[in-house]
Amino acid sequence: MHIAIVGGGIGGLCAANALLRSGFDVTVHEQAATLREVGAGVLVTPNSIRHLHRMGLADAVETLGARIGAGSRYCHADGTPVGDIPTSDSAGEFGVYGMHRADLLETLAASLPDGTVATGRRCVGFSQDAGGARMLFADGTSIDADAVVAADGIRSGLQHHVVQPAAPVYSGHVAYRGLVPSEAVPEWPTDVQLVWMGDRQHFMVYPVRGGRLLNYVGFLPHPAGVDESWSGQGDPDELRAAFESWDPLIGKLLVHVDTTYWWGLYDREPLASWTRGRLALLGDAAHPMLPHLGQGANQTMEDGVALASVLREAAPDRIPDALAAYEALRKPRTTIVQNGARANGRRYDSAYTDLAQRDAEIADAAVFRAWLYDHDVEQDAREVLAR
Numbered sequence: 001m002h003i004a005i006v007g008g009g010i011g012g013l014c015a016a017n018a019l020l021r022s023g024f025d026v027t028v029h030e031q032a033a034t035l036r037e038v039g040a041g042v043l044v045t046p047n048s049i050r051h052l053h054r055m056g057l058a059d060a061v062e063t064l065g066a067r068i069g070a071g072s073r074y075c076h077a078d079g080t081p082v083g084d085i086p087t088s089d090s091a092g093e094f095g096v097y098g099m100h101r102a103d104l105l106e107t108l109a110a111s112l113p114d115g116t117v118a119t120g121r122r123c124v125g126f127s128q129d130a131g132g133a134r135m136l137f138a139d140g141t142s143i144d145a146d147a148v149v150a151a152d153g154i155r156s157g158l159q160h161h162v163v164q165p166a167a168p169v170y171s172g173h174v175a176y177r178g179l180v181p182s183e184a185v186p187e188w189p190t191d192v193q194l195v196w197m198g199d200r201q202h203f204m205v206y207p208v209r210g211g212r213l214l215n216y217v218g219f220l221p222h223p224a225g226v227d228e229s230w231s232g233q234g235d236p237d238e239l240r241a242a243f244e245s246w247d248p249l250i251g252k253l254l255v256h257v258d259t260t261y262w263w264g265l266y267d268r269e270p271l272a273s274w275t276r277g278r279l280a281l282l283g284d285a286a287h288p289m290l291p292h293l294g295q296g297a298n299q300t301m302e303d304g305v306a307l308a309s310v311l312r313e314a315a316p317d318r319i320p321d322a323l324a325a326y327e328a329l330r331k332p333r334t335t336i337v338q339n340g341a342r343a344n345g346r347r348y349d350s351a352y353t354d355l356a357q358r359d360a361e362i363a364d365a366a367v368f369r370a371w372l373y374d375h376d377v378e379q380d381a382r383e384v385l386a387r
């Protein structure tokens with residue numbers, strides 16, 4: 001069976017790897033002229049690391065990523081500790097890694113056979129019937145497939161073929177992000193994640209590329225109207241001023257920031273449906289979420305593994321049923337994570353009348369993180385299909 005994926009980002013390429021591993025004929029169609037991933041760092045957590053291992057990518061993760069370990073913690077704005085940040089699953093088998101988004105994308109792309117990915121392919125039309133699906137591209141060509149996966153992001157061009165697109169929900173915050181060479185701040189630990197929490201804003205840092213670079217993100221309140229783009233040019237002086245009175249360690253890093261990027265933080269309300277017939281939404285096209293649990297990319301990768309798992313046993317004429325099973329498997333979990341990311345943002349930004357209650361919730365975060373990190377979506381799919 002031929003599965004066509006629209007979108008060559010992390011979600012689309014992870015889904016392609018999972019589907020190929022399950023024996024499908026897969027093509028990926030990316031509208032950009034080259035595969036690229038904007039932004040800086042991404043946390044890759046145990047719930048997706050276990051599947052990257054199964055795809056044979058463990059060595060690449062170890063080589064290109066930075067293992068985050070003991071000493072990772074949540075702090076008040078002045079640096080006093082609040083609680084530890086969990087950095088592995090409950091069994092200690094799979095860890096948390098900081099990776100540059102481009103490195104993760106290239107790792108997923110490099111593991112695909114030549115010819116799997118086609119660039120410069122903007123999908124402009126979709127149709128389906130009982131026997132299959134067809135996609136039309138801007139260059140006038142078309143392809144037929146047994147199923148189509150829309151992994152084309154938060155502004156998905158295929159989403160409206162499934163459900164009325166959801167309106168953006170602005171969080172009231174923007175995120176400044178960038179990279180600093182770790183050698184510029186030798187006093188900074190290169191194997192931990194640190195999160196500082198203050199009044200309506202917070203700051204985090206974690207390593208990427210084996211600890212050679214430090215990825216920082218500063219979250220600040222901002223009026224509505226900020227673009228969702230990750231490539232907006234920010235003002236380093238404004239960023240420094242916002243955290244000037246915080247832990248001096250932050251200032252030692254920010255003094256080395258010459259260029260910073262910002263974007264407005266938006267998500268969407270959970271969609272009524274992810275699938276229609278032979279078309280399925282995946283990743284941000286299905287469940288865009290705020291970054292406050294570090295799960296956007298990880299839930300997207302779980303989607304790809306789940307999709308491959310439910311399609312593995314499906315006959316061509318039962319693909320719509322299999323895609324419906326994929327939605328039923330994934331939607332409850334991603335809805336919890338979407339809502340949990342909003343709630344965690346309020347914790348980080350101290351939106352509490354009683355900070356002791358916030359601190360207690362942060363200190364107890366290990367319970368929720370275990371639920372996130374211990375999840376094996378492939379095993380979950382097998383159990384659902386067996387029932």
